[in-house]
Amino acid sequence: MTEPVISVRDLRVEFVTRKGILRAIDGVSFDIMPGEVLGVVGESGAGKSVTGSAIIGLIEPPGRIAGGEIRLHGQRIDNLDPESLRRIRGRKIAMIFQDPLTSLNPLYRVGEQLVETILTHTDLGPAAARARAIELLNEVGIPAPERRIDGYPHEFSGGMRQRVVIALALCAEPDFIVADEPTTALDVSVQAQIIALIRKLCRERGTAVMLVTHDMGVIAETADRVAVMYAGRVAEIGPVRDVVKHPLHPYAKGLMGAIPTLEAEADRLVQIPGSMPRLSNIPQGCAFNPRCDRVFDRCRVERPDPDIPRFGLEGEAPLMPGHRVACHLYTRNPVENAS
Amino acid sequence: MLAFVIRRIMQSAAVMLAVALIAFLMFRFVGDPVNQMVGVDTPQDEVARLRESLGLNDPTIVQFGRFIWNALHFNFGVSYQFRQPVTQLLAERAPATLELAFTAAAFALFVGLIMGVYCALRRDSWLAQIFQAISLIGVSLPTFLIGILLIYLFAVVLGWLPSNGRGQVVKFGDWWTTGFLTTSGLRALILPAITLGLFQMTLIMRLVRAEMLEVMRTDYIKFAKARGLRTRSIHFGHALKNTLIPVITIAGLQLGSIIAFAIITETVFNWPGMGLLFLKAVQNVDIPIMAAYLMLIGFLFVLINLLVDLTYGLVDPRLRIAMRS
Structure with a gap:
């Protein structure tokens, strides 16, 4: 079995505020294999982006990594000094941000930004770096790259800018890319192009991708596996088909039920009552218990960990390998389930 | 364009x-x-x-x-008090005011910029806190009080620097006189330049600090960090250049006020410039001098505004388009 590119174990991220310590990420674990796309979904504030920032080492004070491990090719990177971390950023791990309109420095030509990044991470000279930059722009589908390379960001459309951002992320051929809602700010037709581009680059280069989004359509189309996050914890993680078609966690079920489909003749979409708790007010036990329609006593006391479900629920698909869920419903005696 | x-x-x-x-x-x-x-x-x-x-x-x-x-035709009539052409009177005194103003502006810009960048990048260090405290004094104390305090400290108590006048000046060209070339001229320049520039310096420092903190929070700085660019390049290339756009405006416009408000500093230090001339003109209702001075200050403000607008285009490519259309 191949080694994971990124391995996150029991990650905890905290924000120190005047009101006390807020735990934004609490015990998150996952692996991402070479060439694999892990989709991370969840409501706003579920900790998706913070997880991405933690991996790339860009948690800004008052935030801090309070526990757990992040490994890149088996090497711990969460405890590196800032300079060593900087050398990894861009070279081994890259990040793509949500808004291409604001991700590029408006005062520098696109080429200058590409060349600077290439020169920082490779041994190429200025002329070779420029040639490489043109090559990259061509690769991400920018027409006439020899000419566009001297353009300023404001001369590019939103979709084209996101292509430039992707080219910037690819400068040093990283092994892992955190894509933080890369398509949210784009219109639908452009979204599809960008997703196809990320998918293609990932396949061709064997780059692992962590795709943060709240768009289930994007996940279904792009990801190999998907992690559903809730209140800073992983509620469910597994192969994308299983999680989307047969979600196990009541929260994941609610989330998937909220996606409109053409086939199902539903009058109303499923709606999860209530809203996600504030970080300062996460309930004891399972974080989802106040909103869960299948809640029982144990959920209010004991926190479930993502685990391989031991029992299926009645009338549900057989359990798939690699599918883990943090829910007591699947770990206890089925007789209790019926009660 | x-x-x-x-x-x-x-x-x-x-x-x-x-x-x-x-x-x-x-x-x-x-x-x-x-x-x-x-x-x-x-x-x-x-x-x-x-x-x-x-x-x-x-x-x-x-x-x-x-x-x-x-x-x-630069003809503003004859001064009532001096019985001399106003233009000639102003021209004689212009070098003193301009040298003072530009020294003060350079001091304000350089020191303010360095202190502002330092305060933004090391915002929690004790030195940054001290700079912040000093800037509060600079903003709130009136210019003449700063001047008097500096004179008291450096001229009266310590005796290091002269308290008034321009020192020895050297004639330079037809009508320009400069204090830059003699030691006494340079020494005489220090206190008035600091007095005149202190307010602008603190203003620029606070502006640079605020702007830079703002820029450091933007997505393109985060993205630059995520690309692993060197810290020096992020701070002094990407962040500073974006910080400078509003700073150019303020610094440029402040140059006009420095020249205009040199009146107070010139009075405190008995500096033989246009401001002192203007003040005497007000006392004696010497209208030709007042009118000419008003025209001159107005012209400087308009000129500086124009230059600032044109400088934008050099720094910000987005504005070049706006200028073209």
Whole structure:
């Protein structure tokens, strides 16, 4: 079995505020294999982006990594000094941000930004770096790259800018890319192009991708596996088909039920009552218990960990390998389930 | 670009016309110039002749036209007190004021920029806290008080620096005199330049700090960090360049105020510049000097505004497009 590119174990991220310590990420674990796309979904504030920032080492004070491990090719990177971390950023791990309109420095030509990044991470000279930059722009589908390379960001459309951002992320051929809602700010037709581009680059280069989004359509189309996050914890993680078609966690079920489909003749979409708790007010036990329609006593006391479900629920698909869920419903005696 | 420049120059000309009107109106409303020129025992027909020869009996619009025409030829009449052409009086004193103003501006810009960048990048360090405290003093203390305090400390108590005057000056070209070339001239420049520039320095420092903190929070700085660019390049390339756009505006516009408000500093340090001349003119109702000074300051402000607008284009490529259209 191949080694994971990124391995996150029991990650905890905290924000120190005047009101006390807020735990934004609490015990998150996952692996991402070479060439694999892990989709991370969840409501706003579920900790998706913070997880991405933690991996790339860009948690800004008052935030801090309070526990757990992040490994890149088996090497711990969460405890590196800032300079060593900087050398990894861009070279081994890259990040793509949500808004291409604001991700590029408006005062520098696109080429200058590409060349600077290439020169920082490779041994190429200025002329070779420029040639490489043109090559990259061509690769991400920018027409006439020899000419566009001297353009300023404001001369590019939103979709084209996101292509430039992707080219910037690819400068040093990283092994892992955190894509933080890369398509949210784009219109639908452009979204599809960008997703196809990320998918293609990932396949061709064997780059692992962590795709943060709240768009289930994007996940279904792009990801190999998907992690559903809730209140800073992983509620469910597994192969994308299983999680989307047969979600196990009541929260994941609610989330998937909220996606409109053409086939199902539903009058109303499923709606999860209530809203996600504030970080300062996460309930004891399972974080989802106040909103869960299948809640029982144990959920209010004991926190479930993502685990391989031991029992299926009645009338549900057989359990798939690699599918883990943090829910007591699947770990206890089925007789209790019926009660 | 050319159309933009021409349009801005036309706007500048309109502003100058308005300033000229105000300067001209001073002659009409601040006392009678003839009364200032003649003695108590001058015969009435002499006064009338003088009035006629000065063109004061012509219609207002004609007089205004004449005023503009003369202003365009740098002719602002003769000072009532000194009996000398105003232009000559101002030209003699301009080097002193300009040297003081530019030294103060350079001091304000360089020190303010360095302190501002430091405060933004090391915002929690004790030195940054001290800078912040100093800047509060600089913003709140009036200029003349700073000047007096500096004189007391460095001239009276410590005796390191002269308390007034310009020191020894060297003639440079036809009419320019400079204090930059002699030790006493440079020493005399230090206290007034700090006094005049301190407020602007603290202003620039606070502005740079605030802008830079703002820029450091933007997505493109986060993205630059995520690409693993060197910290120095992020701070002094990407962040500083974006910080400078508003700073250019303020620093540029402040240069105008430095020249205009040199009046107070010049008074405190008895600096032989235009400000001191203007203050004496006010005391003696010497309207030609007041009018010329007003025109000059107005012109400097308009010129600086124009230059600031044109500098934008050099720094920010987005504005080049706006200028073209």
